[in-house]
Amino acid sequence: MENPQTLYSDIIKHKHHVSQSRQPMPLRSRAAQFAPFAALTGYDDLINESARYTEDMPELDESRKAELNDKLIFLLSRERPPEATVTYFAPDAKKSGGKYLTLTDRLLKFDDYRRSLLFASGIALPIQQLIDIQSPLLDALNW
DSSP states (O other): OOOHHHHTTTTTTSOOOOOSSSOOOOHHHHHHTTSOOOSSTTHHHHHHHHHSOOBOOOOOOHHHHHHHHHHHHHHHTSSSOOEEEEEEEEEOSSSSOEEEEEEEEEEEEEETTTTEEEETTSOEEEGGGEEEEEOHHHHHTTO
């Protein structure tokens, strides 16, 4: 391999050419020339969306549904329904599946028409999304 100093000895001592008629390009514009070209607009967003993890909605067996039903009847039959922590499955708006969420709030009532639990904060939770329910009142009974 030949030495670069001898290979380019005829031009190595020359000054860098600067145009007299044109302004030098700003560094930001020069850097933009080498930025990657996005041929498909939105493709990266689509890839990121498909890579986003969602969980499958669980299927509760009949005994688990009956246990949740008994807990709800017990809690809602109180004169003033207590605070409870519910775990529920929230479906994803963009793709199949969803995620598990937890809500701690005071139960108000069961809306039979909408088939949902109503909470003091105004949230209505569809009963088919309910996975688990916990309450200090249930804990006191070792339920």
